Amino acid sequence: MKVLIVNPPHTAIGSRIPDDHLPPLGLLSIAGPLIDDDHEVDFLDAEFGPLPISDIVSAIEKSGCEALLLGHSGSTSAHPTSSEIARRAKECCPGLLVIYGGVFPTYHWRDILREAPEFDILVRGEGEETCRQLVNALGRNQPIAGIRGIAFRAEGKVVSTPPQPMIRDLDAYRIAWELIDFDRYSYWGGKRAVVVQFSRGCPHPCTYCGQRGFWTQWRHRNPEVFAAELAWLHRKYGIEVFNFADENPTSSKKMWKRFLEAIISENVEITLVGSTRADDIVRDRDHLHLYKKAGVERFLMGMEHTDEKVLAKIRKGATPSTDREAIRLMRQHGMLSLATWVVGFEEERDSDYWRVLRLLLSYDPDQIQSLYVTPHRWTPLFGDIRHRRVIQLDQRKWDYKHQVLATRHVPPWRVFLWVKAIEFIVQSRPRALWRLWSMRDPKLRHAHKWYYAMGRRVWIHEVLGFLFRDKRIKNGPSVAEYWGANHESEEALSRSRSAAPSISDAEPLQLNSAS
Known part of the structure; x- marks a missing residue:
């Protein structure tokens, strides 16, 4: 066919x-x-x-x-x-x-x-x-x-x-790499790159995430076979950067360590970037040197919120103290930390944004990324906030980078101002800029400068979009009315x-x- x-x-x-x-x-x-x-x-x-x-x-x-x-x-x-x-x-x-x-x-x-x-x-x-x-x-x-x-x-x-x-055996189906022109794909500042996946799913029950429902169960590839594939892509096609699509590749300490050891034994100079949990970084403190030796340059850590009550409510299973320690350990071992925080779990007030700014400064991450709560019908969060009002009716803007829910105490323009101000202050604080320019590791310095350059372009793009392109409404439907009343959280x-x-x-x- x-x-x-x-x-x-x-x-x-x-x-x-x-x-x-x-x-x-x-x-x-x-x-x-x-x-x-x-x-x-x-x-x-x-x-x-x-x-x-x-x-x-x-x-x-x-x-x-x-x-x-x-x-x-x-x-x-x-x-x-x-x-x-x-x-x-x-x-x-x-x-x-x-x-x-x-x-x-x-x-x-x-x-x-x-x-x-x-x-x-x-x-x-x-x-x-x-x-x-x-x-x-x-x-x-x-x-x-x-x-x-x-x-x-x-x-x-x-x-x-x-x-x-x-699929129990994730190695049973191959990826059609032959369909793409590798010269066209890059990341990390123009380096030839692809997306790979060591595992599927996530064992954690965070209410805002659909990973558990869609993938049903956390599974992983054979660590040695996966490492061999990455080494083959590097040697045959010159791939320098491997971006992990996994929600949580480090879920199994034993299997992740096996992968790190396997890719180290392949003796290839590559860059690994992806997402993980702060508690996994703290858990692996004794072998974080293997992360660095294998090529890990940055992990995005979903810290989501700085308030312990909110973290407990969304069942994140994390604490601010663990988040801080993970950032410290990654820096100690020569890796970059990207901390994400999410706006809109609660009906925030101006004082909440001020508190977030102070706490993010105390976390001292290398990079930050702000996201907006985006309630999908198949997540448990949908049932908790189905009464909240929708201010963004354009489904194309439901991409976590646009505010879609109203906040009763703070109008959208002020929410946006807070978010952009927090990003600017945290990324341009003197300590962060000094760290950027004084990095001795040339690979990390290149990656960090690229992220700042990309972030500046995205920041300006989002400001212009908010002012001139995005359309929001004042009295929108509830989340349940927008998506329909069904709460579809069954496993796929x-x-x-x-x-x-x-x-x-x-x-x-x-x-x-x-x-």
Whole structure:
């Protein structure tokens, strides 16, 4: 079967403005098994440019593909763009089959199939095995009702089959690296880069995060096989920077240490960047030298908030003292710390922002990143704040970088002013600037200067966007009214290895019923 996989352009997020781009690992992971099954697979990355939708549709038409596969890592905010691409592609190619996957379609399948006729089949949860089974069936003109993990329309109804069993062996499916031009992808200041994934899921129950629901269970790749793949990418394609897509790659102390030792034994000079938890850094204090020797230059640590009551409420399972210690330990071992903090968990007052500023200064991170609470229907947080008012109706702005919820005590303009002021003060404090210019490690100095340069561009972009492009409303709907009343927190994957379902196992929904 002739398949075209398209990575839609992300039209809102500010971090897309630098010249660096990273390849979409999720889509390449879907492509590998399809190629191995002898399907003709092409790939279009519309993030470059970004490519206008008219050019994307023209490329789809010229490809002559039988099936169009769409998906995006930022699937909620990218959904309007994905929908427009699918709709216009259907107009010029009436017989085209559109398959859509990602976190947003996994949980909003009812709404999408009822309201968006441009999508034919939705893939729910992990896509490697589901897409393989689906495209094989379609290519042979076989029925698809027995395939787990999909949603589609059948006889006037929207149908969702039972979840696909989660992939136990993450090394069983290969990534289609051959589909990309490595010269086009870079990170960390122009260095050739790719995205990789050591593990899937997260064992922690943070209420604002959908990782536990989507991935069901934390799993990891074989540490030695994974290290060998990174070394191969470095030697064959000159990859210098590996950006981990994992939410929490260090969850298993034993497995993460095995990976560090394996990549050290490969004797390659590479850079590793990603996300982890502060308590994992503190836990590994005795072998943090292995992090550095393996090539770790920076870890983003989601500290989310500086108030212990809020941390307990969102079930973060962290403390400010642990966060401070993690930053200190990373600096001691020659690594950079990027601390994220989130605005909007509570109905903050001006005094709360002042307190956040003081505490962030006391944390003394190398870099900070501010985000806004963005409540998704499939997270436990949705149930806690479903009454809060929405001020941003443009779904493309639900990218964690735009304020979407009203704060009763502080108007949006003052929230934005506080956030930008805190970023400016923390990043330009004398101690931070002195550290920037006095770094002895040339690799760290290069990385740190690049982050400052990128941050300055994003900061200016967001200020101009707030003043001239973004539109907010005063009396918006509640979160429940905006997304619909359902709180969809079910797991996307099954832990079992049970057989494929019959059509009688499928969950039907009348097209004219409420979701």
